[in-house]
Each structure stands twice: as C-alpha cells, then as structure tokens.
Amino acid sequence: MDVMLTVEGLEKSFKDKKVLKNISFEVRKGEIMAILGPNGAGKSTTIRNIMGIMYPDKGTITFHHYNGKGIPRNKIGFLPEERGLYKNVNVMDILLYLADLKDYPLDKARERALMYLKKFDLEGKDKVSIEELSKGMGQKVQFIASILHEPEFLILDEPFSGLDPVSQEMFKEEIRNLANNGTAILLSSHQMNLVEEMCDRLFMMQQGQKVIYGSLDEVKRKYANFKCTIHGKNDAARLERIDQVRRIEQQGDASVLYLEKDVEPLSWIKQLPDDLVIEELKLNRISLHEIFIDIATNKNLMKEGELNA
Template identity: 70%
Template structure:
C-alpha cells in the first residue's frame, strides 16, 4: 500500500522543554490511521508540525517522498473552529475551495450534495453564526473534504455531534478511505476510533507508546475479560486462577484475566453453582487500554 505521509524522528521543544521526541509513523493510501494520547501528550503539536503551522526542531515530514506538502492535496479539520461567522455557508465553502485551486462549478455541486447528505439541505444561504455547534462541525468537515484531498487530517471530528451525526461522519470517513484518501484522525472518543481505524499511534509524554495495526495492538495489549450477569460472590471469583482483578456492580461481575490465559481451559474453573444469566468473554476495549496508559497502570510498554 502506497505511503502518502511519512513522519520521521520528529522533535519539538518549547523553552527547552521537550514536547515531542523521536516521533515516527506513516499514513498509507486508503487507510484510517489514529493518533491518540491524553491531553498534553503532543498530538496537536505533531499535527501542527505536519501542517507547517509550526516547524520541528528535528526530523522530517514527507508527502509521497516530497519535503513540501502541496496544500491543494491536503484537507484539515482543526480542533479549534475557524469559520467566518457572518458569512453564508455556500460563500465560505466556495472561497475555501478556491484557495485549494478547486473548480468552482464542481465545488458548488459538491457543496449542495454534502449539505443534503448531512441534513443541511436548504441552508446554503444561512450564515454560520446561526448554526448549532453540531451543524457548524458538519460545515467545517465539508470544507476539509470538498476539494477531494489525497491526505485528510481530522482533529476531534466527532466533537459536538449527536449519535446520528456521528454515524454519518463515520460512514463518510470510511467512504473516503475506500476511495483512496489517506486519513490521519485524532479523537478522544475511543469507541469510535476502535470502530473505524485500521492502525493507531499512541503517544504519551511526547513519546511513542504503541504503534501498529488495530487488531495486533488488541492482541498485544488487550487481555481478556469475562463478564457474568448474575448475583455472585466476587470474593469467590477473585480466587479463581488467572484472575487479576474483579469489578462488581448491579448484579454484574467483570473478571479481568491474565495475558497468558487459555480461555477454553479457564472456563472449566468456574464454579457450577454460579448464577449465570449471561456470560461473555472478550478483550478489553481500546478505551480501557488508553486509560491504563494515561494513568500509568497495567500496560507494559512495549514498542510494536
């Protein structure tokens, strides 16, 4: 798969305090790559260095082996919103398309199609200032993809969206990737990231913690957990082999299992007298991996 964006050994400091150190990853054509981390981890600094909003102290950012990223080939949805509030939606979107050297007749047709797709049909002459936060997010998303970029960078794209709009965005992001767009996505909504992203780069304290394919990361870092719905004694279950910790609330017990557990064999250790209304075994979520890393708990830091 062709590499569209390649970041190598990126480093940036402010007042001699390192913000990011030795950051390296790539984004490939047709994939959705997540860049994740707690607040202050260095995600926004990394994105700003990629965009040329600031310049790194060391390292390189290459677009298809070119040192300069052509601005008409990249789409960017920033975390901070920046639309002109007293300008009509159509006018601002056409203006932004023109800045990208995109044909205006084609841009106008795409604006109308996207407004319809995102439930904003008939609002092309509405000014941004009267829109809700979610509607404004939709307009800014349209601005980032209107010119058909080869590389799309989305910083907190689901912010302010209701569940229906989140589904629309997820589907459109998948469609863009299926059409060959390389997508770099940053979000704190781990459930959505886990649903749509192919690979991830997790950064903490300005350094790489995890980098790899989503499924490989889950196998490496996400131990199994067993969820039992029923009224049971958590102390008894805590004593079972390979159980690292137990959580219990409202008739549900969650057993977090050791990494080397053999699930089929382990199930034989469950007491016969357990009350089991439902039982499921799956791996812990990306959200739980993120929390463990952000709070320096159980994740053993190993480079992927």
C-alpha cells in the same frame, strides 16, 4: 499499500519542555489511521508540525516525496478541533473561498458543495450565514470545507464533536467512502468506541512519546487481554483463587476478572468452580476505551512491555 505520509524521528520542545520525543509513524493510502492520547500527550503538536503550522526541532515529515516546507498544501484537507469559520459570511461563499485557497476550480467546488449540503441535510442553507447555523450544522459545513477540494491526505481532529447520533453516522459513512476511494486519513478523537469501529491502525501517545503503534487487530491481540464479567453474588476471596486471574473489580453483584495474557478462553471457562453463582457471564477482550484509560491514568492493567504493538 502505498505510504502517503511518513513522520520520522519528530522532536519538539517549548522552552525547556520536550513535548515530542522521537515520534515516528506512517499513514497509507486508503486507510484510516488514528492518532490517540490524553490531553497534553502531543497529538496537536504532531498535527501542527504535519500541517506546517510549526516546524520540528528534529525529524522529517515526508508527503508524496515532498519534505518540510515543500509539502503541497492543496493536497491536504484539515478539520481542526478549534472551529473557525467566519460567522457573518454565508455558507456557499465560505466554502468557495476555502476551495479557492486550495486552487480548486470554483465551478466544480460549487457543484460539489451543493451535493454535500444535500447529503448532510443542509439543502437550501447555501445562502444562510454561518452564525445562523446550529453547532452541529456548523460542524457539517466545516467538514465539507475540509474535503471539498478532494484532498489526497485528510486530517480530522475531533470530527464527531457536537454531532447527534444521526449526524455521526453520516460522518462515519463519508469518512469510510473517502478511505475506500484512496484518501489517506489521520483521525484524532477521544471517542474510543468510534475509533475502534472505524480505524485500521492506531498510534497512541503519552507524554510526547509512542506507547502503542499497529493495526487494531494487532493491538487487540497483543495488548487487550481477555476479561470475564460475572453477574452473581460471589465473594472476592473466592474469585481470587481462580487460576490466571490478574486482578478483580467488583461493583455490586458484578465481578470483572482481568485475565493473564495468552489465556485460552474455552479452557479457562471450563475450569471455573462449580459453586460460583453465575446469573450471566460475558468473556471478551478489553476495549480500546479501557486501554486508553489504562495508559492515561497509569492503572497498569497490562504488564510492562506489552504497550508497543
């Protein structure tokens, strides 16, 4: 798969605080790549460096054989976390204005804008001012603005914020369509269930540095050990004697057993004691949400050294 963007050795400091430490990753054509991390991890600073809003102290950003200030901005779409459409301007005017800034033909922009407004249930809203729209409607308009000029590389920062479930599905479908048609997408979100559902690869940061980088399948295999949830009244001391259990969490009659790495699930289940009370049993890998919480809170559910996929 063609590489669309390469970030290599990025470092950035503000006064005496180093906020980016040797950040390196790539985004490929036609993939959805997630950039993840808790607040303060360095995601926004990384995105701002890619966008040329600020420049790194060290490192390079390469986009289609352009470097640094030579990155072709009209090839990039950006949905910022901080929404900023002019409130007293009508929808069509703001969309055409932003398309014009990207040197996109206005006739084509108008045609595409009407198509997207209809697609996102905003038909007839083209002459309505931004301030008259609900938060979710405004989010849809800003999303349309980020893709109207057919960018080759698209950055989406918290794209699902403020959306109801139906609108989330619309966004997910359109983001997948864009990727299927070759757009390289860098997506930042705190909604781990949506990231896990949509993204091909991920780059997770903590305190300005990489902690996980790889495909979702690779991360799941290497980082997400199995856990077993048992519903039934069982004594914790009894559960602790079961082989290959790393730690146990209990809430009421539910016990979650976090298993050692490389457990063979079928063999492990067969060796469970016959006298366990099992009303319901579920065995699966820990979720991306749990991985995120583990890293953000330093719970250390995983062994040290298992972070780098």
